[in-house]
Amino acid sequence: LAGAAADFDFFFHVQQVTVDPIIVTLYPPVACIITQRVRWLVASVQWPGSYCDTRADRCCYPGNQKPAADFTIHGLWPNYADCRRGLLTPDAATRCWPDYCNATDPLNTSLIKDLESDLLRNWGTLSCRNRNATAFWSHQWRRHGTCSGMDQHAYFRAALDFKARFNLTRILADAGVAPSRNETYLLSSIEDAVTKATGSAPSVECNRNGRDEMELYQVFQCVGRDGRSPVHCPRRLESRCTDKVKFPAF
Numbered sequence: 001l002a003g004a005a006a007d008f009d010f011f012f013h014v015q016q017v018t019v020d021p022i023i024v025t026l027y028p029p030v031a032c033i034i035t036q037r038v039r040w041l042v043a044s045v046q047w048p049g050s051y052c053d054t055r056a057d058r059c060c061y062p063g064n065q066k067p068a069a070d071f072t073i074h075g076l077w078p079n080y081a082d083c084r085r086g087l088l089t090p091d092a093a094t095r096c097w098p099d100y101c102n103a104t105d106p107l108n109t110s111l112i113k114d115l116e117s118d119l120l121r122n123w124g125t126l127s128c129r130n131r132n133a134t135a136f137w138s139h140q141w142r143r144h145g146t147c148s149g150m151d152q153h154a155y156f157r158a159a160l161d162f163k164a165r166f167n168l169t170r171i172l173a174d175a176g177v178a179p180s181r182n183e184t185y186l187l188s189s190i191e192d193a194v195t196k197a198t199g200s201a202p203s204v205e206c207n208r209n210g211r212d213e214m215e216l217y218q219v220f221q222c223v224g225r226d227g228r229s230p231v232h233c234p235r236r237l238e239s240r241c242t243d244k245v246k247f248p249a250f
């Protein structure tokens with residue numbers, strides 16, 4: 001166990017049971033109370049122009065009012081120190097990050113009332129299936145927030161503060177990467193601009209629009225456990241980008 005602890009940095013925690021199956025086999029009594037420690041978080045934001053021109057069901061504007069041409073928050077996602085996927089552990093969700101850590105702590109909107117207008121502006125939903133932003137926040141809190149070690153107010157505050165501190169739309173504009181119908185950008189120029197502004201390399205996720213063009217869809221930044229300071233990403237995150245991408249106007 002000492003070797004395994006050094007390797008995976010386990011700690012004692014009774015709410016979750018997310019363990020290496022080898023440990024389960026060898027140390028069943030211990031395994032049930034051990035899990036890996038959350039070490040960093042992913043601050044993820046989405047570009048509304050890409051969300052809206054990719055979905056089969058398009059997108060729906062909150063209150064039927066077109067939001068600002070600005071990234072919006074998707075989530076703040078706790079992650080384990082490192083993860084190795086293998087034959088025994090193929091599922092990223094059970095190996096790389098915890099989720100749904102506390103079913104007895106659902107979102108209580110009265111605890112984040114003072115953040116509501118900020119959340120509506122910066123963490124709105126563009127989904128047509130569920131047009132209720134509270135349901136989006138509630139899902140993010142239950143799935144990710146409950147594993148963050150923060151309380152509800154601190155969790156949402158951290159996500160809002162991080163987005164405000166590193167204004168991606170402005171960072172990209174300052175680097176000459178402006179939303180455009182026709183322009184195509186080097187992925188490396190986007191990554192370089194964010195790295196220069198935050199001190200930490202982002203991961204960029206792309207998708208394809210209706211014309212089968214590759215577009216910048218989400219930007220992931222790795223953040224320390226306090227939810228504040230950018231950190232070096234311990235592993236590469238989802239990409240699916242080619243070296244040239246569109247950044248569509250919205």
Ligand code: 5GP
Pocket residue numbers: 042075077078079096097098143144237238
């Ligand atoms: P996708 O399969 O679209 O990449 O991710 C689906 C969902 O899985 C995300 O919306 C998010 O909730 C979760 N997810 C994806 N990547 C990560 C990650 O690196 N860390 C955590 N904690 N969750 C992730």
Ligand code: 5GP
Pocket residue numbers: 046074075124125126127129130136139143
């Ligand atoms: P995750 O993949 O992080 O677990 O959460 C995505 C869920 O939130 C999906 O059920 C999705 O329909 C819902 N959702 C609601 N609004 C949005 C939005 O604006 N963007 C994304 N990516 N998901 C949204």
